[in-house]
Amino acid sequence: xxxxxxGTQTETDQDPPDIWTLRLYVAGQTPKSIxxxxxxxxxxxxxxQGRYQIEVIDLLExxxxxxxxxxxAIPTLVRRLPEPVRKIIGDLSNTERVLIGLDLLxxxxxxxxxxxx
Amino acid sequence: xxxxxxxxxxxxxGIQGLDEITGGGLPTGRPTLVCGDAxxxxxxxxxxxxxxxxxxFNEPGVFMAFEETGAELAQNVASLGFDxxxxxxxxxxxxxxxxxxxxxxxxxGEFDLEGLFVRLGYAIDSIGARRVVLDxxxxxxxxxxxxxxLRAELRRLFRWLKDRGVTAIITGERGxxxxxxxxxxxYVSDCVIVLDHRVKDLISTRRLRVVKYRGSTHGTNEYPFxxxxxxxxxxxxxxxxxxxxxxxxxxSSGIPRLDAMLAGAGFYRGSSILVSGTAxxxxxxxxxxxxxxxxxRGERVLFFAFEESPSQIVRNLGSVGIDLxxxxxxxxxxxxxxxxxxxxxxxxLTTMHKAILEFRPHIVIIDPLNSFISAGNEIEVxxxxxRLLDFLKMSQITGFFTKLTAGGSALEHTDxxxxxxxxxxxxxxxxxxxxxxxxxxxxxxxRGMAHSNQTREFLLTAQGVELRDVYVGPGGVLxxxxxxxxxxxxxxxxxxxxxxxxxxxxxxxxxxxxLEAQIASLRNEFAIQEADTLAAVxxxxxxxxxxxxxxxxxxxxxxxxxxxxxxxxx
Numbered sequence: 273x274x275x276x277x278x279g280t281q282t283e284t285d286q287d288p289p290d291i292w293t294l295r296l297y298v299a300g301q302t303p304k305s306i307x308x309x310x311x312x313x314x315x316x317x318x319x320x321q322g323r324y325q326i327e328v329i330d331l332l333e334x335x336x337x338x339x340x341x342x343x344x345a346i347p348t349l350v351r352r353l354p355e356p357v358r359k360i361i362g363d364l365s366n367t368e369r370v371l372i373g374l375d376l377l378x379x380x381x382x383x384x385x386x387x388x389x
Numbered sequence: 390x391x392x393x394x395x396x397x398x399x400x401x402x403g404i405q406g407l408d409e410i411t412g413g414g415l416p417t418g419r420p421t422l423v424c425g426d427a428x429x430x431x432x433x434x435x436x437x438x439x440x441x442x443x444x445x446f447n448e449p450g451v452f453m454a455f456e457e458t459g460a461e462l463a464q465n466v467a468s469l470g471f472d473x474x475x476x477x478x479x480x481x482x483x484x485x486x487x488x489x490x491x492x493x494x495x496x497x498g499e500f501d502l503e504g505l506f507v508r509l510g511y512a513i514d515s516i517g518a519r520r521v522v523l524d525x526x527x528x529x530x531x532x533x534x535x536x537x538x539l540r541a542e543l544r545r546l547f548r549w550l551k552d553r554g555v556t557a558i559i560t561g562e563r564g565x566x567x568x569x570x571x572x573x574x575x576y577v578s579d580c581v582i583v584l585d586h587r588v589k590d591l592i593s594t595r596r597l598r599v600v601k602y603r604g605s606t607h608g609t610n611e612y613p614f615x616x617x618x619x620x621x622x623x624x625x626x627x628x629x630x631x632x633x634x635x636x637x638x639x640x641s642s643g644i645p646r647l648d649a650m651l652a653g654a655g656f657y658r659g660s661s662i663l664v665s666g667t668a669x670x671x672x673x674x675x676x677x678x679x680x681x682x683x684x685x686r687g688e689r690v691l692f693f694a695f696e697e698s699p700s701q702i703v704r705n706l707g708s709v710g711i712d713l714x715x716x717x718x719x720x721x722x723x724x725x726x727x728x729x730x731x732x733x734x735x736x737x738l739t740t741m742h743k744a745i746l747e748f749r750p751h752i753v754i755i756d757p758l759n760s761f762i763s764a765g766n767e768i769e770v771x772x773x774x775x776r777l778l779d780f781l782k783m784s785q786i787t788g789f790f791t792k793l794t795a796g797g798s799a800l801e802h803t804d805x806x807x808x809x810x811x812x813x814x815x816x817x818x819x820x821x822x823x824x825x826x827x828x829x830x831x832x833x834x835x836r837g838m839a840h841s842n843q844t845r846e847f848l849l850t851a852q853g854v855e856l857r858d859v860y861v862g863p864g865g866v867l868x869x870x871x872x873x874x875x876x877x878x879x880x881x882x883x884x885x886x887x888x889x890x891x892x893x894x895x896x897x898x899x900x901x902x903x904l905e906a907q908i909a910s911l912r913n914e915f916a917i918q919e920a921d922t923l924a925a926v927x928x929x930x931x932x933x934x935x936x937x938x939x940x941x942x943x944x945x946x947x948x949x950x951x952x953x954x955x956x957x958x959x
Contacts, residue, residue, distance in 0.1 A: 304499055335510065339508050339511070342488045348500075348504065357493075363499045365498035370495075370497045
């Protein structure tokens with residue numbers, strides 16, 4: 273189930289780090305944040321099984337982090353590792369876009385995906 | 390804060406002039422939209438609003454910057470004397486730079502801007518902020534996808550700001566056909582201020598207009614404003630500041646005859662003096678006299694020259710016997726020369742303001758004023774002069790201005806715009822007659838003194854300005870050679886008249902002498918006759934007595950019987 277995408281991923285990222293550090297910023301348990309977390313979990317399981325760490329930050333509890341990490345939109349997913357840092361906003365329902373944003377899909381297909389949209 | 394009953398609570402901005410126009414400031418607890426083109430001063434206005442709030446009105450503020458980082462902002466406003474770092478350290482200000490880079494953001498579904506709300510809310514709570522600035526929130530549209538969501542979120546943001554009760558400024562870039570590119574004016578409808586940076590005849594002027602102010606009256610005009618070392622100043626603080634005290638001290642004009650015409654003592658200190666006249670009537674010379682006299686009293690004079698260079702003025706005035714060079718060397722007289730077209734009015738005003746504050750002069754001379762009229766329209770110039778005059782009066786500085794009247798136009802015409810600002814107005818005019826141009830001088834008005842109503846002839850001699858009485862006679866007012874000729878004729882006629890009178894008197898004297906001589910001779914004659922007559926009478930009496938004696942003797946000798954027979958003889 274997870275073999276073919278993992279293969280794609282190893283091809284795009286020549287030297288993948290051992291662990292992916294992902295942060296999901298939410299503001300309270302809103303439907304959007306729950307959806308986002310569910311989507312993230314699913315995508316990671318499919319593409320980064322065993323190689324990822326998800327940290328959920330509730331800005332209502334840690335409002336100072338919004339400034340520190342330059343968060344505006346909610347939900348925002350930040351790929352902290354591997355470098356460079358990537359930011360993905362929205363509820364992560366568009367899987368293809370998420371993969372592109374995480375560099376799990378080559379950018380070239382991103383263009384075509386956008387065009388289709 | 391308002392003396393009158395405030396229908397709508399207002400938060401003073403602390404920006405000179407803006408609070409007057411808006412009748413007390415921006416609406417408290419509501420967002421205000423400040424929009425304008427790039428570089429027109431939106432960020433500065435917003436920042437001054439926060440800084441004044443934090444320093445003067447005890448209202449801490451949050452500046453959310455979408456375009457500049459905190460360090461950049463601090464640098465940019467340091468020139469206005471705002472120390473952001475100190476305010477931040479003191480917990481009076483929060484500057485939050487929002488970094489958005491479109492290329493780094495991937496949109497993957499529904500989102501909202503709750504992060505921004507959390508962030509802003511946290512910043513507000515951290516210092517108890519009463520004021521908020523969002524500069525420029527429209528950057529979000531460039532940085533984030535999905536304008537539909539953004540619009541909805543912005544609407545929510547403005548409502549949220551209102552609910553929080555913070556007084557907010559939202560800046561927006563001017564768009565084509567609308568006030569802002571994204572139509573923010575639809576959401577922020579309580580107060581809208583438009584800034585403008587317009588170039589007219591190659592000279593730029595900043596202007597401010599309150600387009601809308603819900604629930605309040607406001608000045609609706611376009612007001613020029615300047616950005617100087619004290620921040621923003623909106624220009625027409627018209628007659629609001631008529632609280633300056635009036636000095637009764639007099640300052641000499643440097644020309645004794647002129648002082649005499651000004652009720653004997655010269656101008657009032659702190660008054661504004663205008664000298665108007667056509668080209669070459671001696672306006673600058675009057676200014677030179679005034680300056681030299683002030684320096685002679687040990688006062689400082691600041692001379693703004695807008696037509697001649699300082700050395701040219703010194704040389705030219707030297708030719709009429711006014712030596713300014715020693716005063717310049719002593720540091721009592723300072724020249725500042727610039728072409729009026731070198732900058733907009735606002736900048737001129739700023740420069741002059743600064744120079745006056747630095748030099749602290751007793752007297753300020755501007756030669757000539759109307760150079761500015763070429764630099765801006767009359768209304769703007771008036772507004773600028775008004776501000777300058779107010780400033781001078783507040784500081785008890787005497788202002789001396791010259792003004793070139795265009796040939797052919799009525800003397801008072803172009804000056805009408807500023808005449809109400811002027812306390813003493815001297816008029817120089819050229820009288821052309823008999824193949825000569827001569828200068829005449831009169832005082833059009835001089836507030837608060839019984840000034841002379843006479844026209845004087847104005848002479849530029851090697852010893853300076855000299856005022857002479859003009860010849861007023863049946864032939865009209867005569868000046869120059871005509872006056873001299875007329876005076877010579879008058880003198881000749883007078884001499885002739887004197888001769889005539891003397892002659893008449895001599896003749897009379899002569900006749901009296903003659904008459905008296907005649908009287909004397911007649912008296913003599915009479916006396917002689919009188920004496921003769923008396924002598925004759927005496928003789929006759931003596932003779933008669935003698936005859937009587939002889940008769941008596943005769944009778945005695947004839948032994949006449951009675952003396953009574955005397956009659957028998959006859």
